[in-house]
Amino acid sequence: MESINAADTAWLMVCSALVLLMTPGLAMLYGGMVRAKSALNMVLMSFAALAVVTITWIMLGYSLAFGASTWGLVGDLREIGLVDMLDQTYGVEGHKVPMVVFVMFQLTFAVLTTALLSGAIADRAKFGSWVLFTIVWSLVVYAPIAHWAWGFQGGQGGWIGDRLGALDFAGGTVVEINSGASALALALVLGRRIGFRRDPMRPHSLPLVMLGAGLLWFGWLGFNPGSALAADGTAAVALINTQISGAGAILAWLLFEKIRDGKATTFGAASGAIAGLVAITPACGFVTPLGALAIGIAAGLVCAWAVGLKYRLGFDDSLDVVGVHGVGGIVGMLGIGVFAATVANAAGANGLVFGGGFGLLGKQTIAVLGTMVFAFSMTWVIATIIDKTIGFRVDPEDEIAGVDTTQHAESAYDYAGVSGGSVLGAHPVSGQR
Amino acid sequence: MESINAADTAWLMVCSALVLLMTPGLAMLYGGMVRAKSALNMVLMSFAALAVVTITWIMLGYSLAFGASTWGLVGDLREIGLVDMLDQTYGVEGHKVPMVVFVMFQLTFAVLTTALLSGAIADRAKFGSWVLFTIVWSLVVYAPIAHWAWGFQGGQGGWIGDRLGALDFAGGTVVEINSGASALALALVLGRRIGFRRDPMRPHSLPLVMLGAGLLWFGWLGFNPGSALAADGTAAVALINTQISGAGAILAWLLFEKIRDGKATTFGAASGAIAGLVAITPACGFVTPLGALAIGIAAGLVCAWAVGLKYRLGFDDSLDVVGVHGVGGIVGMLGIGVFAATVANAAGANGLVFGGGFGLLGKQTIAVLGTMVFAFSMTWVIATIIDKTIGFRVDPEDEIAGVDTTQHAESAYDYAGVSGGSVLGAHPVSGQR
Amino acid sequence: MESINAADTAWLMVCSALVLLMTPGLAMLYGGMVRAKSALNMVLMSFAALAVVTITWIMLGYSLAFGASTWGLVGDLREIGLVDMLDQTYGVEGHKVPMVVFVMFQLTFAVLTTALLSGAIADRAKFGSWVLFTIVWSLVVYAPIAHWAWGFQGGQGGWIGDRLGALDFAGGTVVEINSGASALALALVLGRRIGFRRDPMRPHSLPLVMLGAGLLWFGWLGFNPGSALAADGTAAVALINTQISGAGAILAWLLFEKIRDGKATTFGAASGAIAGLVAITPACGFVTPLGALAIGIAAGLVCAWAVGLKYRLGFDDSLDVVGVHGVGGIVGMLGIGVFAATVANAAGANGLVFGGGFGLLGKQTIAVLGTMVFAFSMTWVIATIIDKTIGFRVDPEDEIAGVDTTQHAESAYDYAGVSGGSVLGAHPVSGQR
Amino acid sequence: MRLITAIIKPFKLEAVKEAFQAIGIDGMTVSEASGYGRQRGHVEVYRGAEYTVDLVPKVRIEILADESDVDRVVDAIVGAARTEKIGDGKVWVTPVERVVRVRTGEQGHDAI
Amino acid sequence: MRLITAIIKPFKLEAVKEAFQAIGIDGMTVSEASGYGRQRGHVEVYRGAEYTVDLVPKVRIEILADESDVDRVVDAIVGAARTEKIGDGKVWVTPVERVVRVRTGEQGHDAI
Amino acid sequence: MRLITAIIKPFKLEAVKEAFQAIGIDGMTVSEASGYGRQRGHVEVYRGAEYTVDLVPKVRIEILADESDVDRVVDAIVGAARTEKIGDGKVWVTPVERVVRVRTGEQGHDAI
Numbered sequence A, B, C: 001m002e003s004i005n006a007a008d009t010a011w012l013m014v015c016s017a018l019v020l021l022m023t024p025g026l027a028m029l030y031g032g033m034v035r036a037k038s039a040l041n042m043v044l045m046s047f048a049a050l051a052v053v054t055i056t057w058i059m060l061g062y063s064l065a066f067g068a069s070t071w072g073l074v075g076d077l078r079e080i081g082l083v084d085m086l087d088q089t090y091g092v093e094g095h096k097v098p099m100v101v102f103v104m105f106q107l108t109f110a111v112l113t114t115a116l117l118s119g120a121i122a123d124r125a126k127f128g129s130w131v132l133f134t135i136v137w138s139l140v141v142y143a144p145i146a147h148w149a150w151g152f153q154g155g156q157g158g159w160i161g162d163r164l165g166a167l168d169f170a171g172g173t174v175v176e177i178n179s180g181a182s183a184l185a186l187a188l189v190l191g192r193r194i195g196f197r198r199d200p201m202r203p204h205s206l207p208l209v210m211l212g213a214g215l216l217w218f219g220w221l222g223f224n225p226g227s228a229l230a231a232d233g234t235a236a237v238a239l240i241n242t243q244i245s246g247a248g249a250i251l252a253w254l255l256f257e258k259i260r261d262g263k264a265t266t267f268g269a270a271s272g273a274i275a276g277l278v279a280i281t282p283a284c285g286f287v288t289p290l291g292a293l294a295i296g297i298a299a300g301l302v303c304a305w306a307v308g309l310k311y312r313l314g315f316d317d318s319l320d321v322v323g324v325h326g327v328g329g330i331v332g333m334l335g336i337g338v339f340a341a342t343v344a345n346a347a348g349a350n351g352l353v354f355g356g357g358f359g360l361l362g363k364q365t366i367a368v369l370g371t372m373v374f375a376f377s378m379t380w381v382i383a384t385i386i387d388k389t390i391g392f393r394v395d396p397e398d399e400i401a402g403v404d405t406t407q408h409a410e411s412a413y414d415y416a417g418v419s420g421g422s423v424l425g426a427h428p429v430s431g432q433r
Numbered sequence D, E, F: 001m002r003l004i005t006a007i008i009k010p011f012k013l014e015a016v017k018e019a020f021q022a023i024g025i026d027g028m029t030v031s032e033a034s035g036y037g038r039q040r041g042h043v044e045v046y047r048g049a050e051y052t053v054d055l056v057p058k059v060r061i062e063i064l065a066d067e068s069d070v071d072r073v074v075d076a077i078v079g080a081a082r083t084e085k086i087g088d089g090k091v092w093v094t095p096v097e098r099v100v101r102v103r104t105g106e107q108g109h110d111a112i
């Protein structure tokens, strides 16, 4: 192997681990947000995405995303199965890392983004259909968009990043807008949960939600600065911006709630944190700390308002993937057009307030729209095909009884015998078959 | 940017992430320790500190702590908002890191320390008052003490570290004694919970407590060795010492319980772990592994005894910030005076048992006392002003009903429908306003 | 200190933290798997192992494992208490790290392996006997086996790794087979739980199990690639292989369940993940990604089948340490004999499918058998002695009432007053003694 | 004075509450229960070990009412809680000798 | 033989227990319940969606007692559980035909 | 029609269920309860603060049965739930005026 930079390699390997942890973190966040009767299904959808997308990514996805570009739309299939890749390196001179470390780092993004979508279809999806969906989606939707934004091949690569020149540091299009738009399509195809807007569907465990939010924040400190692909000054800027934006958005969301509802909530803090981290994702390597603060505050306010849209418009995006990731991602992508500053990153650009004019904002807008249209329509097609063939939604009785028992033959909790009585019920028919 | 050391940069960025995770970890620890009716408020106080102090730190706090010193008491205001800081570096030649990485690393300490205080006022604080308190406290109490201990400016910096020459590797004064003394003041100003010493107030979820302890331990492995500010031999010593002291304190606390109460408890293990990690915090970079073991064992025994003081003396430091952080911090600071050894760190000193005489112990004692007096009295003043103006404590009815519903309009759990019955109650008045 | 490699040092320190977190992660996994009445005891057994083995390791264990070899069986006692070790380094030229970092990294393995055993004796062990057991076992069983596999001393070291030349990258023998075989001995000595094969003993909290699995996966990304002891290409290969094998095993286990039981389960995903991570542990640095996939799939299928053996054969290995770690470890060790490839690691060897013939497979088999026999018999002897003297198992009434209250005077949860009623009971006899 | 106890399916609680409001009953006590009867439970599987969970979640409702109201209450419950699937539950009526409101000490009819 | 059932505020359980000790009652069965009545519940808000939680946590106490003890038991409960705020709960008394102690098979007065 | 209520030790529920199957009773309602009586609770200690937990977990079983079945049901419970250790619990029988099956509206004997 050509000489690699050990510090960058260590950094990227650690960041890979940090981002990987975000998927179990998301599983906790999502699992806590649903009712107890479907908590496991929610958790399992994330773990299944982890397993499935790991395999699809090394087999095909990585190559589709980072292989040689066809018209800026998608990579080729020369690097499947990671065969012959073990002694290759990735990166610019002086910052080379083993190629498989880059593959792994990108893999963790693909996994997380796929898992995010499950939030749109809580409580009602057939598990087998979800597994099938993740296989197809990770290859047909995720990999191409990753190619668009990050397939840099000297101006001959992905159309968003390499040709148009829109900026997306760590996944505003690839991860956030992509998941938001796809989630909307999924929510529309599967339809509303029984009892949507009528029954209480409050989070069954907010401590689990907060744990998930904490793990996600932690992981995001690898997700964003790791996207510098080196332990350098840009990573440092991305690191502190990530922190600032998340913090600003928490405060903004809590303030919004305090004013509108009279009380600031714990769930609001978790939601604000994620909104702020989402919004800074594309911007973290291109803006100054004060720019990050502005983006965070904007994301907190806009997303706090946006999560209510589903009730007005009537689509059941159960855990607000659209309102938080989609809308937050747009805030961040457009925020770059406003706040980007070459003082933060010489390889970046200047946005509106730093005298760069409307050019960058225009590019960012095109990137946003392109991602939205593609992700929404492709996901709608995939989900519809699955729904019309093997079915994507469980029977109404199964939904009412809860997908944990009906899809997985499990229940999340059995606290029997702990506080005030022991219960009840289960006896082994057969220890083992 | 001048040439930075990529390995040290990577290390410090990772350590920042590790320390950041400690605040959600603390939220779990604290959240699990209170009754279920105030678990969310407890968790939210930590997340609010995370958000607030991130902003106060980058705006003013960092500059107050690390700006040019006035009489060794506080820094100036030249570095607010991190403006013009993006291309600066921090550190000695050969170990330079981007300045903002140092800002971020220190930020995570300020956040955690502020969050620690909430343990003193569980179950009864107005949330808005807490938010206000964290803004003021992080600037007026934390930043100066950080300046005292760590504002090294060639003998012209902070009075404790740079002038007096007392040793505090990772925050025995700044984090531990500071939080302990401040917590005592807070507990006194807010007064005892209704039912203190009468009603059962046992932890509602010890698994959550243990999870928090585990995350804290993990983070501490960045907190302490990261304070070397380089991936070097001192960091290595700090790393193993941290591990050893935590382990020794667990065993000491369990033994203490076994002898006094007849049984070793899970909660005791968590408490011992934290006591040992607290005590080694100032000492980890200055003592040998056997010294770390001695300090850990001492901390386990002393803190196990000290947590009972509140019942005797009648102050309701609800989650034992005084007994664990305050007392543990003192054990560690004085432990340096006894066990410090230049064989562990040439830049350190020799304590009593390594032939250094009483000089170091004297300096350590002065540092302890100075921190205690300042932190206690300033916090008392701040909290009293808040209490007399907007009020710091909720109404008795709200306290009895639980601050989760009364302050945040939320409940932590809804396990309905899982084990033995579905309940009950909530129906949406309006999906969304 | 001789010049160390800062990048490798940073990497190994971070990996130490990652592996350390696995023990609390295991505590969550195990704690969630048992009934609520013994959740704390389960958690505490892990934390106690953490504390005890930290001390035994620095005092004696490290020296027994890595001191100068006697006949390839065990190290000497020259390095006890880490005295005089603070300025030494470890590693090959150019990749040197402070010796204590290596000690710490290895320490986290010793801790975790010891904690793993507790899964075999859930719900029924005397806590004091467990503590005693961990002291002895970590020195008498773990340290020698670590010496066998990893005590490299130029062909004069441990018999498995250094003399026989069997391959074990990160602990297939030392951690996995060792814990599996020892667990079997423990399960046999303590006997079956009351109600084994009759009463329902389902996991009381699967979200806790999944959290544990997530933390373990995260930690494993330090455990396996960290075992390269450098941030190099071998670490990179180990990293991606770990991810792939875990993913493959999840899918295999879920498929197995779907076919046999009709439903894929959340618990199955956690179990598959661990099986796959276990199996790749020895192999991760020696096989190609496709080899890792094959090993992962094999582990998922074989372990899914193996966890049923205990019901047929009648030994109560409560949490399936044998079926997952023992069997998974064997799959991985033998998998090396089949899939090892010098293209993945020039310092490795070629297995069966890469034209290496049966030689390597033979060596691997000998390593497996040697470890199994030694671990099983030694553990059986230690546990039997403890059982015959101070007793290893609690009284039947205590077991039925639950070891949490009877061994530790605690209960895991008190959700009173949260959903539908407040309960009940506890009042303080005395605030404090 | 009578005590009417009903065991119903949990998700029917809201409907019963509404039916009560319609007939002017505005007090009741609710608790969780598990039912065993014709309605089967379900099977759960953990690492291949199968458990039959044969108790089904139910809600118990208790209403103190004047004798003259009993029929209306029973009819309201039966009307609102019926799904016509097995497991809809039971309603039963027991005599009550005395009722006291804790807050005021009022007795009998005035207490409810 | 009578069964006295009381629904009270959870934090009053301890006081009732003490009142019972004072009058020599040393057995009871306690369970969780939720009350619906004049006392209002509270509102919760999750991401802007408002829920009315209209069931209030209560504790149910059941005491088997001789007919002659009924008044003392009822008075003890009412005395100890009263806060004079809405929602203090109810006490009611129902006839019991037969009581058996499982351990010994003793019946009636001897069983309690 | 009678209502038989039993408070038993939780781990005896399975045995009682089997005893019922033997005598052809195949419906009941089960709930969690806590008992206070001769059987002592236990002490818990948190950071040195001691709590007496004096309520012991129990299970409550309720069976509606014809008058003629009462003896068999009571005997089945007492037989199955007895451990002869303190705290085995109580069984009591109360009169029921009316029983309705929600699903069908059937009354009395047909409802159970």
Ligand SMILES: Nc1ncnc2c1ncn2[C@@H]1O[C@H](COP(=O)(O)OP(=O)(O)O)[C@@H](O)[C@H]1O
Residues within 6 Å of the ligand: D007, D034, D035, D036, D037, D038, D039, D040, D056, D058, D085, D086, D087, D088, D089, D090, F026, F027, F028, F029, F030, F062, F063, F064, F065, F101, F102, F103, F112
């Ligand atoms: N003999 C009984 N005594 C008390 N409760 C009963 C009895 N039989 C049934 N139940 C309760 O009524 C519920 C419904 O009974 P089940 O036989 O399942 O359906 P259905 O009433 O529709 O025929 C049960 O879950 C149980 O809670």
Ligand SMILES: Nc1ncnc2c1ncn2[C@@H]1O[C@H](COP(=O)(O)OP(=O)(O)O)[C@@H](O)[C@H]1O
Residues within 6 Å of the ligand: D026, D027, D028, D029, D030, D062, D063, D064, D065, D101, D102, D103, D112, E007, E034, E035, E036, E037, E038, E039, E040, E056, E058, E085, E086, E087, E088, E089, E090
């Ligand atoms: N008709 C009723 N039947 C059964 N329980 C009732 C009835 N009315 C009230 N309760 C119970 O009594 C509790 C207190 O009643 P509520 O009307 O709120 O206050 P109060 O008794 O002080 O007037 C309720 O929470 C409920 O548990």
Ligand SMILES: Nc1ncnc2c1ncn2[C@@H]1O[C@H](COP(=O)(O)OP(=O)(O)O)[C@@H](O)[C@H]1O
Residues within 6 Å of the ligand: E026, E027, E028, E029, E030, E062, E063, E064, E065, E101, E102, E103, E112, F007, F034, F035, F036, F037, F038, F039, F040, F056, F058, F085, F086, F087, F088, F089, F090
């Ligand atoms: N007077 C009573 N009224 C109602 N329940 C009672 C009464 N006395 C006891 N119990 C219930 O019976 C259970 C067993 O009673 P206890 O006195 O402990 O043992 P035993 O019945 O074997 O003498 C208690 O836990 C409680 O639930």
